Amino acid sequence: MALIIQKYGGTSVGTIEKLRAVARRVIKCYQQGNQMVVVLSAMAGQTDDLIRLAHKITDNPDLRELDVLMSTGEQVSVALLAMAIKSMGHDARSLLGSQVAIYTDQLYGKARIHEIETDRMTRELEQGTILAVAGFQGLNDNGDITTLGRGGSDTTAVALAASLKADVCEIFTDVDGVYTTDPNVCPKARKLAIISYDEMLEMASLGAKVLEIRSVEFAKKYNVPIHVRSTFTNERGTMVVAETKNMEKVLVSGVTYSKNEARVTIRKVPDRPGISFKIFRPIFESGIVVDMIVQNTSEKGITDLTFTVPKSDYRKTIGLVSEVASKIGAKEVLGDENIAKVSVIGVGMRSHAGVAQNMFEVLGKENINISLISTSEIKISCVIEEKYTELAVRVLHKAFGLDYEQRQD
Secondary structure, three states, rough: OOOEEEEHHHHHHOOHHHHHHHHHHHHHHHHHHEEEEEEEEOOOOOOHHHHHHHHHHHHOHHHHHHHHHOOOHHHHHHHHHHHHHHHHOEEEEEEEEHHOOOOOOOOOOOOOOOEEOOOOHHHHHHHEEEEEOOOOOOOOOOEEEEEEOOHHHHHHHHOOOOHHHHOOEEEEEEEOOOOOOOOOOOOOOOOOOOEEEHHHHHHHHOOOOOOOOOHHHHHHHHOOOOOEEOOOOOOOEEEEEOOHHHHHOOOOEEEEEOOEEEEEEEEEEEOOOHHHHHHHHHHHHHHOOOOOOOOOOOOOOEEEEEEEEEHHHHHHHHHHHHOOOHHHHHOEEHHHEEEEEEEEEHHHHHHOOOOHHHHHHHHHOOOOOOEEEEOOOOEEEEEHHHHHHHHHHHHHHHHHHHHHHHHHH
């Protein structure tokens, strides 16, 4: 008997018929002798509808109450799935994040999981009950409902798999696996049979939307195998697992892009100890994630500082930074929302040179200017003008031998 965690996204449970189809799939797996925990997102579009309702009340909804409101979407999904499974002759029970319980920190809207109690789930599973658990939500130390941020149901599923020591965590979505790049941008993209945690972490953080980054972090930390697959077929998808030596034979595994980026530049910043802390402290305290940071060479005690943030946090960041800039005596704050980040990723980069040279050469031949560069052991990212995104992805995909026809040869 295996313990299987399955997670279904909003498009997978978007209608009653789709919910019934999920129930049938879960029951089929259960009848094969497996214990089943099913994590659900809200039905497609429901979370956005709830947010719109909140903004009809006020332009600036209270974050605590917004979490209370948004968590109701998953409550609907799990209750309906439990009803569907019961109507098909099997015992099922829905559980909210507070009932499990999934304990988080105090950060409403972007809470992080601290601990998960497993006693109740274990008892229910031992009695043969199929559990439908609400994704995306938890409980803080004050007993308040919190939400984990967009994509948080992936994190719920993998965290449950880690806590329950599940055999596998299956992430069901509207795509049939992890591809070398976005097939909508590059028709020659290929589905990967297997990918390492580190590669998936980079892809998730750099724009690939198949898995939420925190779910991969949990999986890597607790060695949880993730199977990314389609809700609408029975085909095998992509396994996300620990790295093996064979993976290093492939130089580049994928090309990602993100248009959810904005660039902020502070000009003529006094170059002295403690200034960077003063600039970034209010940003970090606001829960804003800073990505690339580049500081120019100091000249006469003055420098320019450039960094990127999510586009959704751009206006807030500009406001925070402008206030700090006036206090520290910087000249001005500039910003640009019309940028994109393209990246090449592969564990093979650890043992092969020349990837950066090839990337820069390919982009240069297409007259695509690079404004920022960042690297790690297994990735190289470049910030470019947004209008060149799709072209950059296609030429890099071909240059690194990822096109379907090239691989077939």
